Amino acid sequence: MNLIEAERLYENSVKILKNNQHEKGGFYASPPGTRYPFIYPRDHSIDILGCIAADMMDEAKKGLEFVLNSQKPLGEFSQRYDVDGNDASYKDLQIDGNGLVLYSTGKYFEATGGMFFEKLADKKFVEKHWETISKAVDFILMNKNEEVDLVHTINSIHEYPAYEHGFEIYANCACCAGIQAAVKMGAALGKDVTTWEMEAEKIKEAILTRMYSPRRRSFIKCIRVKEKNSNPIGYDAFASSVIDVDVVEYAPAYFGIIEQQDIKNRYTVRRIHENLWDKEIGGLNRYPEMWGRNNGGYGPWCHFTCQLASHYTAIDDQDMAEMYLGWVVDMAHNYLLPEHISTIERFEMWLEDYTNAKILRDSKLTMIENVRKHPKWKDGMAYVTIPLIWPHAEYIRAYKDYIEKFG
Amino acid sequence: MISKAFLLGIIEMVDKDGLEETTDWLQRIGIKLAEIEGPGFEGARENDVNYIPLCPFSNILLDFIQMYGERPSQFTELVNLSNRKMKEAEDGWKYPALTTVTGILYHSYTRKRAELAGVELLNVGAKCPRTHNNVYNEKALERAGMNKEEVDKYLERSYYVSKIQYPDKE
Numbered sequence: 273m274n275l276i277e278a279e280r281l282y283e284n285s286v287k288i289l290k291n292n293q294h295e296k297g298g299f300y301a302s303p304p305g306t307r308y309p310f311i312y313p314r315d316h317s318i319d320i321l322g323c324i325a326a327d328m329m330d331e332a333k334k335g336l337e338f339v340l341n342s343q344k345p346l347g348e349f350s351q352r353y354d355v356d357g358n359d360a361s362y363k364d365l366q367i368d369g370n371g372l373v374l375y376s377t378g379k380y381f382e383a384t385g386g387m388f389f390e391k392l393a394d395k396k397f398v399e400k401h402w403e404t405i406s407k408a409v410d411f412i413l414m415n416k417n418e419e420v421d422l423v424h425t426i427n428s429i430h431e432y433p434a435y436e437h438g439f440e441i442y443a444n445c446a447c448c449a450g451i452q453a454a455v456k457m458g459a460a461l462g463k464d465v466t467t468w469e470m471e472a473e474k475i476k477e478a479i480l481t482r483m484y485s486p487r488r489r490s491f492i493k494c495i496r497v498k499e500k501n502s503n504p505i506g507y508d509a510f511a512s513s514v515i516d517v518d519v520v521e522y523a524p525a526y527f528g529i530i531e532q533q534d535i536k537n538r539y540t541v542r543r544i545h546e547n548l549w550d551k552e553i554g555g556l557n558r559y560p561e562m563w564g565r566n567n568g569g570y571g572p573w574c575h576f577t578c579q580l581a582s583h584y585t586a587i588d589d590q591d592m593a594e595m596y597l598g599w600v601v602d603m604a605h606n607y608l609l610p611e612h613i614s615t616i617e618r619f620e621m622w623l624e625d626y627t628n629a630k631i632l633r634d635s636k637l638t639m640i641e642n643v644r645k646h647p648k649w650k651d652g653m654a655y656v657t658i659p660l661i662w663p664h665a666e667y668i669r670a671y672k673d674y675i676e677k678f679g
Numbered sequence: 680m681i682s683k684a685f686l687l688g689i690i691e692m693v694d695k696d697g698l699e700e701t702t703d704w705l706q707r708i709g710i711k712l713a714e715i716e717g718p719g720f721e722g723a724r725e726n727d728v729n730y731i732p733l734c735p736f737s738n739i740l741l742d743f744i745q746m747y748g749e750r751p752s753q754f755t756e757l758v759n760l761s762n763r764k765m766k767e768a769e770d771g772w773k774y775p776a777l778t779t780v781t782g783i784l785y786h787s788y789t790r791k792r793a794e795l796a797g798v799e800l801l802n803v804g805a806k807c808p809r810t811h812n813n814v815y816n817e818k819a820l821e822r823a824g825m826n827k828e829e830v831d832k833y834l835e836r837s838y839y840v841s842k843i844q845y846p847d848k849e
Contacts, residue, residue, distance in 0.1 A: 344717045358796040359719025633732075634836055635723070 273598035275679075281600075282671045284607035285664035286326050289319060292661050293331055294355045297338025301352075302611075302660050310352040310360055313339055314429065315662040317372035318575070322665025324376075324383045325672045332380050333397065339373055340401045347411030349373050351427070366427040367415055370408050371446030375527065377405065378453025381460070389460075398457045409454045409468055412447045415500055416471070421478040423447045424500030428520075430558065432565055435514050438497040441483055442520035448475040449527035476529055480536070489539035491521040493559075517547040518559045519576045526579055532586035541583055545592075553613060553653075554599045556580055567636065568643060568656035569614030569622045574600050574663035578670040585673045597674055600667060605648055609667060610658035619643060619654040682739045683746070689780060693753035698760050701753075702783055709787030718796035720843070721789065725833075727843045729800065734838035736781040737808035744809070754780040762814070771818035778807035778814050782839075789841070799844040804830035806838045 292300045298311035299319040316339055323332035342357035344350055349369040351361035377398070385393030398405070415424045422439035429442045436443070451472040458465035484491050494514040495505075502508035522544060524530045525537040548557045555572025581596035603613055614622075623640065626632040639657060648655045692701045722731035744750050757780050765774035775786035786802055793800035801819040804827070806812070813834050815827055823842035833840040 344719075345715055350719075354720070354724075356796070357718075359717060359792075360724070361719070362722060 273594045273601060277604075278597070278601045278671060281604050281607050281609075282668060285322070285609075285668050285671075286328070288608070288659060288661060288664045289322055289326070289328065289668070290331065293319075293335065294338075296355055296357070297334040297336075298353065298355055298357070299335055299661055301662065302657055310354060311338070312352045313342075313349040313369035313373055314366070315660075317369075317376040318662050319665045320376040321379055322668040324379055325669045329380070329384065332376075332383075333394070336373075336377055336380055336397075336401075340377070340404045343404050343407060347407035347409075347414075349408065351431070363431055364426040364433070365415070366431065366443070367412060367423055367425040368428050368440075368443040368446040370412050371443065371448070371450030371527075374405065374408055374450030374453050375446060377401070378450075378457055381453075381457050393460060395461060399461060402458075402461070402463070405454050405457065409451055412451060413468075413471055416475070417497070417500055417502070417505065419503045419505055420482055420495075421474040422482065422495065423475065424497065430518075430520075430565075432563075434565075435516075435518075435559070435563060436494055438510060439483070439495040441479070441491055441493055441518070442523045444475060444479050444483065445523035445527045445529055448472055448479060448529055451475070452529075479524060479529065484536055485515065488515065488543070489536075490517070490543045491524060491536065491540045493518040493521060516560050516563070517543055519544055519548055519556055519573075519580075520558075522579065522583065525583065532583055537583075538587065541580065544580070553615065555603065555613065556596070558612075564625070566614075566618070566622050568612065568639060569619035569654050571612050571614030571618060571654070571656075572599075573612040574603065574609045574660075575666040578663060578666035581670040582673045585670070585677050588677070590678050593674055593678070597670055600663075600670075605646075605655060605658065608659040609663040610655040611660040611663070612656050614654040614656065616649065616652050616654060683743055686740070686743045686780075689757075690751050690753045693757065698756055702757060702761065705757075705780075705783040706787040709784040709789075710791045712784075713788045713791035713795065716788075716792060719792050720796070720800075721792075722837070722839070724843075727845070728833060729841045729843055730833045730837035731839040732837045734779075734806075734808040735785045737779070737838070740779055740781055741809060750809070757783065765816055765818070772801055772816060772822045774816060774819075775802045776805040776814040776816040776819070778805045778812070778838075779809075785839075793841075793843065797846065799846075801842045801844055802839065803842055804834055804840045806834045808838060 292303055299316045300309055301312045301315045320332045320335045342353050350359050351363045351366050354360045381393055381398055412423055417424055423444050425440055425443040426433050426437050428436040428440040451468050455465045455469045492513060492515050496510040496512045496514060497505050497508045498510040499508060505511060521540050525532050530537055550557055550572045556577040558573050558576055561570045577596050577600050581593050584593035584596060643654045643656055646655045720729050722729060758777050761774060761777045761783060765771045775782050790800050801823045802816055803819045803823050803825055804813055804815045825842060830840050
């Protein structure tokens with residue numbers, strides 16, 4: 273890996289985070305005038321984690337203030353908000369947002385304390401937002417199925433109900449880790465959080481047993497269930513399992529529910545690498561091509577590649593960490609990272625599929641135009657939505673992990 | 680089944696308590712739902728124009744009309760009453776440009792959510808999911824400073840067009 277280029281990409285990623293935070297605190301998913309000029313709690317939470325990794329604590333706090341103040345009356349953090357914090361979502365429930373907001377709040381709280389936690393941790397901030405934190409946990413538990421102790425959602429990280437409606441791995445891990453974070457924050461403030469602690473433990477146990485396939489040696493993507501309160505779930509209209517490989521099957525370790533070294537995680541990552549590492553252009557795809565929702569053409573995603581780079585760093589596999597992180601560095605264009613990368617052939621294939629099926633929405637037209645006019649198009653590559661802020665935040669985290677261990 | 684039951688309930692309500700009561704009932708449901716959801720805007724936004732690419736409840740409504748055999752006269756009367764008030768009332772801009780009975784509920788829901796966000800939503804036009812005819816609210820158009828041609832451009836790709844009116848811009 274070219275370490276000088278890697279460092280430059282890190283420096284620009286820090287700038288990107290700073291430049292894409294609205295004055296009211298929200299991080300744009302992509303800069304105004306591009307594809308996603310809204311604040312998505314999922315992206316926003318990872319941006320906050322990026323700020324924490326880059327020691328931008330004021331920005332992290334401002335981001336948390338924004339999102340915590342945007343909570344809906346029932347305790348939900350919805351798909352997206354406008355810059356004023358008004359709900360602007362167009363999709364059904366994506367409960368991982370609740371988990372992520374809690375998880376990033378917990379990480380901020382931990383980071384403010386550091387080695388002198390008792391004295392320095394920002395307890396005032398957590399106390400100020402305690403009611404919001406409580407409502408966020410309650411909302412998660414409101415969506416937990418009592419038969420299997422898993423959290424129900426309609427959408428998760430890919431916003432793709434066909435494969436995510438039910439008990440989905442990323443949503444469950446985010447929510448479990450979110451409740452665990454709330455438990456830690458509550459304990460530090462002297463609150464009684466024993467019920468939450470027990471509920472988080474039940475969800476963790478269910479993830480490790482119901483969502484792990486010993487024969488496949490991998491976590492699985494989703495237990496499809498239509499209704500959250502189905503009991504018994506075996507009679508639910510959707511009852512089935514999604515056992516295809518998905519990059520977010522790495523979520524239990526990503527959220528610290530299990531150790532990176534845990535054999536379940538290492539086998540899962542091996543399956544992800546074998547099936548989703550792109551053999552033509554490198555980088556990590558998010559799910560199998562045949563799932564068919566390949567906006568802009570099937571291809572690898574920078575932020576998922578960064579996540580797995582951190583895994584390899586954590587297990588001391590420098591060769592693989594370098595291969596993953598080095599690919600991200602190589603793919604950056606003017607130190608900017610796209611959402612994902614495809615080839616012209618794959619891009620045109622997707623366009624044909626969506627045009628023929630008449631499912632090409634108006635909102636995609638700008639994206640298509642931007643992909644075709646990007647300088648990388650002449651190199652045979654389709655750079656989709658550049659820059660996206662999320663991969664810059666993940667890159668900051670992965671780069672810091674790598675440099676701290678191998679630098 | 681619950682959606683069919685609700686639509687049948689509207690018919691029963693008109694027969695039992697009349698058009699005014701039913702309108703009021705649908706509006707109150709919309710407002711209560713908005714209070715549960717909190718401040719926000721559905722659909723797409725271009726500058727200060729908010730538009731809904733998919734017609735809310737239309738699948739359910741069209742299925743119901745097919746099942747019922749015709750558009751229930753109670754639905755037609757509710758829509759006509761609302762649109763008459765829209766034209767006659769001094770504050771007619773507050774009413775929806777109504778094409779469907781469920782629009783009564785939906786309009787009070789979206790207006791209340793916008794109100795919670797500190798703005799006023801003016802429903803300048805709508806397209807009927809059944810006939811594809813456009814309906815406009817002239818008073819809302821005037822208040823929003825828009826014309827029908829502008830609204831038509833949005834209605835080519837949506838069903839419900841509103842102008843977001845910020846208090847300090849009035």
